[in-house]
Amino acid sequence: MVNPASSISKIEDIPSQETVFDFLGRRSTIGPAADERWYSVKGLLMALPRVAQLLLEGQPGTTLTVAGWVRTRRDNPAFSFIELNDGSCLSNLQIVVDASVPGYAETIKLATTGASVRIEGELKACPAGAKQRVELHAKSLEVLGVADAKTYPLQKKGHSWEFLRGIAHLRPRTNTFGAMARVRNTVSYSIHRFFQERGFVYVHTPIITTSDCEGAGEMFQVTTLDLERLAKSTPASNAAPLVDYTQDFFGKKAHLTVSGQLEGETYATAVGPIYTFGPTFRAENSNTTRHLAEFWMIEPEMPFYELDDNMQLAEEFIKTIVRDVLRERAEDMAFFNDRIDKTILATLQNILDHDFKRVSYTEAVDILTTCGQKFEYPVEWGINLQAEHERYLTEKHFQQPIIVYNYPRTLKPFYMKCNDDGKTVRAMDVLVPGVGEIIGGSQREDELDTLLSRMQECHLNPDDYWWYVDLRRYGSVPHAGFGLGLERMILLLTGMQNIRDVIPYPRFPGSAEF
RNA sequence: UCCCUGGUAGCUCAAUGGUAGAGCGAGCGGCUGUUAACCGCUAGGUUCUAGGUUCGAGUCCUAGCCGGGGAGCCA
Numbered sequence: 001m002v003n004p005a006s007s008i009s010k011i012e013d014i015p016s017q018e019t020v021f022d023f024l025g026r027r028s029t030i031g032p033a034a035d036e037r038w039y040s041v042k043g044l045l046m047a048l049p050r051v052a053q054l055l056l057e058g059q060p061g062t063t064l065t066v067a068g069w070v071r072t073r074r075d076n077p078a079f080s081f082i083e084l085n086d087g088s089c090l091s092n093l094q095i096v097v098d099a100s101v102p103g104y105a106e107t108i109k110l111a112t113t114g115a116s117v118r119i120e121g122e123l124k125a126c127p128a129g130a131k132q133r134v135e136l137h138a139k140s141l142e143v144l145g146v147a148d149a150k151t152y153p154l155q156k157k158g159h160s161w162e163f164l165r166g167i168a169h170l171r172p173r174t175n176t177f178g179a180m181a182r183v184r185n186t187v188s189y190s191i192h193r194f195f196q197e198r199g200f201v202y203v204h205t206p207i208i209t210t211s212d213c214e215g216a217g218e219m220f221q222v223t224t225l226d227l228e229r230l231a232k233s234t235p236a237s238n239a240a241p242l243v244d245y246t247q248d249f250f251g252k253k254a255h256l257t258v259s260g261q262l263e264g265e266t267y268a269t270a271v272g273p274i275y276t277f278g279p280t281f282r283a284e285n286s287n288t289t290r291h292l293a294e295f296w297m298i299e300p301e302m303p304f305y306e307l308d309d310n311m312q313l314a315e316e317f318i319k320t321i322v323r324d325v326l327r328e329r330a331e332d333m334a335f336f337n338d339r340i341d342k343t344i345l346a347t348l349q350n351i352l353d354h355d356f357k358r359v360s361y362t363e364a365v366d367i368l369t370t371c372g373q374k375f376e377y378p379v380e381w382g383i384n385l386q387a388e389h390e391r392y393l394t395e396k397h398f399q400q401p402i403i404v405y406n407y408p409r410t411l412k413p414f415y416m417k418c419n420d421d422g423k424t425v426r427a428m429d430v431l432v433p434g435v436g437e438i439i440g441g442s443q444r445e446d447e448l449d450t451l452l453s454r455m456q457e458c459h460l461n462p463d464d465y466w467w468y469v470d471l472r473r474y475g476s477v478p479h480a481g482f483g484l485g486l487e488r489m490i491l492l493l494t495g496m497q498n499i500r501d502v503i504p505y506p507r508f509p510g511s512a513e514f
Numbered sequence: 515u516c517c518c519u520g521g522u523a524g525c526u527c528a529a530u531g532g533u534a535g536a537g538c539g540a541g542c543g544g545c546u547g548u549u550a551a552c553c554g555c556u557a558g559g560u561u562c563u564a565g566g567u568u569c570g571a572g573u574c575c576u577a578g579c580c581g582g583g584g585a586g587c588c589a
Binding site for chain 1: 515524525526537538539540541544545546547548549550551552580581582583584585586587588589
């Protein structure tokens with residue numbers, strides 16, 4: 001059952017001006033007139049059509065070859081239905097394999113759930129009453145890789161999230177995780193597009209840092225020192241430190257970054273608005289549905305922006321992502337609305353339809369203390385808003401995303417701009433129903449003396465931040481920025497409950513499997 | 515880290531201290547348009563681990579391991 005179409009394996013074999021299908025299953029034409037992006041990914045283009053594209057605009061009468069994985073198979077005496085999924089979209093392509101197909105008796109038995117197959121056939125319109133528009137009538141069926149039904153863990157039934165987390169290498173083959181991967185991809189592209197269209201420069205801030213305390217949580221240490229040997233050794237004298245970091249790889253103690261903000265500011269005050277988009281690491285012992293030890297964060301930083309500008313950009317940013325995902329991943333979003341959270345589409349539309357309510361911390365405290373609602377933790381000016389408080393504000397009182405700003409300075413890091421009242425700083429948190437804090441940001445302190453006294457207040461040594469302080473010494477300007485947790489954005493978009501299920505391979509305390 | 519809760523068939527779950535079960539999945543058979551297909555039959559268990567109480571423990575007690583939910587930290 002050799003398939004002639006499979007001989008197209010190298011990009012050179014695809015004639016110029018040929019119609020091909022990109023990774024989203026969209027049709028495109030490559031050739032001399034095509035734009036650069038196409039050339040740069042030419043080698044990755046699939047010579048086979050994708051299911052997404054066939055379901056959308058495949059024409060009956062076309063003979064073609066598809067390949068993918070069997071989701072399920074339904075047998076009749078004279079033929080079988082194969083549900084073929086290639087990951088290009090949620091839906092499967094229904095394959096009709098008649099018993100007259102060469103080798104049917106032996107081959108069809110191997111086409112079990114999870115097996116990979118390649119099929120050549122003719123696209124035909126479905127009989128009236130069928131769910132789908134077209135289906136493929138096989139002329140040949142080739143099983144590329146079997147999946148022993150006795151041991152293949154995925155069944156055609158619902159699995160618990162815990163179980164799927166244990167088979168994180170196979171869960172992308174489920175509807176939910178396939179949809180999650182596509183939404184994640186669309187969000188990532190939307191984020192780059194949002195900033196690129198506004199002239200932001202994408203800056204790659206370091207992953208490894210020797211700033212001892214960036215003020216955003218516990219850090220993972222990075223070292224090439226032989227810890228096992230050190231554990232066995234005894235100090236030469238009481239005075240000598242057991243660990244000599246001058247002998248370590250960087251000559252001093254190093255960590256994985258918890259934020260690219262400080263380095264981001266240096267480029268923002270040179271090349272204009274910038275953004276970072278990369279992995280971030282927090283060694284907090286957090287066991288929640290909203291925290292990961294390794295997550296992806298987007299941090300824009302804008303010169304000449306004050307707090308109001310910052311809030312406006314954050315709102316536009318979130319709305320743009322929501323709009324793009326609703327438009328570009330309609331089928332996946334309908335799935336999330338149907339199977340994961342029945343209110344998710346209405347929630348997202350609600351986000352698009354309203355301006356984010358801007359509430360100062362002081363106003364928020366007033367609302368919470370006069371609303372009559374009983375809270376486990378009492379509210380008073382100067383305390384951190386608890387999750388229950390934030391939830392009340394965004395889910396009950398306003399029932400839409402809100403931005404809380406001007407927090408007490410005792411609650412916030414040293415780099416946030418002090419207000420003239422002497423009590424508050426120009427911080428802002430964007431809170432959304434269901435997820436809570438999704439963005440945290442601020443206008444930055446741009447006055448040298450104020451920054452130095454704030455560092456003192458926070459027990460930080462300005463010498464450790466000499467290069468950061470220099471920005472206020474040389475050509476200082478007002479500037480602002482914020483951080484968006486990518487995974488929290490995906491939670492908001494999909495209605496998924498656990499942050500461990502919106503990242504391919506979650507890392508959290510006690511778990512870095514795969 | 516704290517509080518709550520759970521661990522039984524491949525998966526999802528039942529089982530008053532008294533013979534460990536169902537649905538789905540799997541295997542086999544049937545069915546000429548199915549679509550979480552349907553119908554019939556069959557197989558499938560160290561009840562997380564180690565102790566203890568008891569005539570008898572999946573069930574009660576102690577400890578441990580692992581998971582889930584909530585809180586804190588934050589994005």
